[in-house]
Each structure stands twice: as structure tokens, then as C-alpha cells.
């Protein structure tokens with residue numbers, strides 16, 4: 001099970017948004033995708049998921065060009081949690097989570113099987129949502145919707161899970177629960193994150209983007225240095241090593257003029 005990007009480029013209106021990125025995602029690991037607003041995180045995630053076609057280079061899944069693999073095969077093994085998901089407001093929470101099972105059905109229109117229901121309910125429990133199964137999507141809070149989207153992705157039983165800022169809308173307890181879950185799962189996870197301390201605490205591997213380019217890649221202690229944080233975010237930080245051996249950041253100044 002391997003996911004790799006080789007010299008991947010995506011441009012729009014002549015402007016490179018993702019610019020010659022080569023990465024190998026650690027199988028079974030938790031990879032954090034970092035970078036300031038507009039640095040290309042969502043675009044890279046969409047390229048890795050096969051939702052965008054590279055203008056140059058290739059994304060390889062088990063050595064095969066993602067572009068050439070049947071879409072349904074990719075949908076069966078890769079789950080994506082996008083930043084904003086629009087869902088039919090009339091659906092219940094269980095209906096939404098069952099959408100994650102569609103790639104596994106023989107016929108798209110087939111009804112949910114017992115196996116589908118078991119996977120959906122297990123995913124709901126893992127996201128602390130078992131009590132909300134019958135609630136309408138339209139009545140949920142932002143954080144509850146976010147957790148339902150994650151449950152939908154887990155119900156898909158993917159081997160690769162790609163998430164775009166999944167901690168958005170979540171209170172600190174739910175952020176920690178989610179990151180615990182992502183760190184513990186044997187699934188290969190790539191997640192865009194803004195909180196550098198949480199990324200340092202939970203991720204095995206970090207990718208730091210700046211203006212569409214990969215500035216640093218490796219374990220948190222290697223990627224999050226005072227130099228890289230200042231260069232990429234234009235913020236001064238004091239970085240110490242916590243008892244667990246991971247970097248811990250204290251921000252000293254809001255912004256350094258370019």
C-alpha cells in the first residue's frame with residue numbers, strides 16, 4: 001500500500017499552485033500537511049486523492065498512475081474529508097454515514113446491507129455520534145457535522161484517508177479525540193492542519209508547504225524549527241523539546257515584515 005507524488009505540478013491561469021512536489025507518504029502513518037493559508041495544502045490533497053489531475057508529474061498508488069486507475073477502485077480504498085461538504089439537509093446522520101459505503105456496493109442503487117449498517121454504526125461510535133444516528137443533518141452544529149463527515153470516511157473502510165483541516169469547528173476535547181483516533185488507526189492518513197503544536201504532538205511525519213513548494217519533510221523535530229517557522233509563517237517561535245521528544249512551540253511575535 002503506497003501513495004507517492006512524483007514531481008507533481010498543478011497550475012491555473014499560468015500560476016503554479018502546486019509546484020514540482022515529490023513525496024512518499026508513510027504507509028500506516030499519520031502525515032501532517034502544514035503551510036500558511038493559500039500555500040497549496042488543499043490542492044495537494046486533491047491531487048493525492050485523484051480529484052484533480054496533475055498538469056505535470058504523477059500521483060502513484062501502489063506504483064500505478066492514479067489517473068489511469070478505474071475511479072471506482074480508487075473510491076473503494078481512498079476516503080476524503082473535504083473542508084466544506086454540502087449534504088442534502090433532509091438526510092439523517094446514519095444516511096450520511098452510509099454514503100461512505102456506496103463504493104463497496106455492487107450496484108449504486110442497491111439498499112444498504114447488514115454489513116454496510118454495521119460499518120456505519122461502528123464509525124458513528126468511534127466518532128462519539130451513536131446517539132445522533134436519527135438526527136437530521138440540517139439540525140447539527142458545525143462540529144457535529146464535521147464529525148459525521150469523518151464517520152462517513154471511516155465507514156468507507158479506506159486504506160488511505162485524506163483530510164482537509166478536520167479539526168475545524170471542533171472543541172479541544174474533540175480535536176484530541178480525533179487526532180488520537182487518526183494516530184491509532186492502521187490506515188495511511190494525510191491531514192492538513194493549522195495547529196503546529198497538535199501536528200508536532202500527533203504526526204509521525206510532516207510536510208511543510210510554502211507558495212506551492214515543499215520546504216521541509218520529515219519527523220516533526222526536523223520540520224518544525226525556529227528557522228522554518230519564521231521563513232514560512234513570518235512568525236518568531238521559541239521551540240523546545242517536550243518530555244515525549246516532540247517539538248513544542250511558543251509564538252513570540254505576530255508577524256515579521258517580509
Ligand SMILES: Nc1ncnc2c1ncn2[C@@H]1O[C@H](COP(=O)(O)OP(=O)(O)OP(=O)(O)O)[C@@H](O)[C@H]1O
Pocket residue numbers: 012017035036037038039040041042043044
Ligand atoms: N481553481 C482555482 N482557481 C484559481 N485559484 C485557485 C484554484 N484553486 C486554488 N487556487 C489558489 O491556489 C492557492 C492555494 O489554494 P489551496 O486551497 O490549495 O491552499 P491551502 O493551503 O489549502 O489554503 P488554506 O489554509 O487557506 O485552506 C490559493 O491562492 C487559491 O486561491
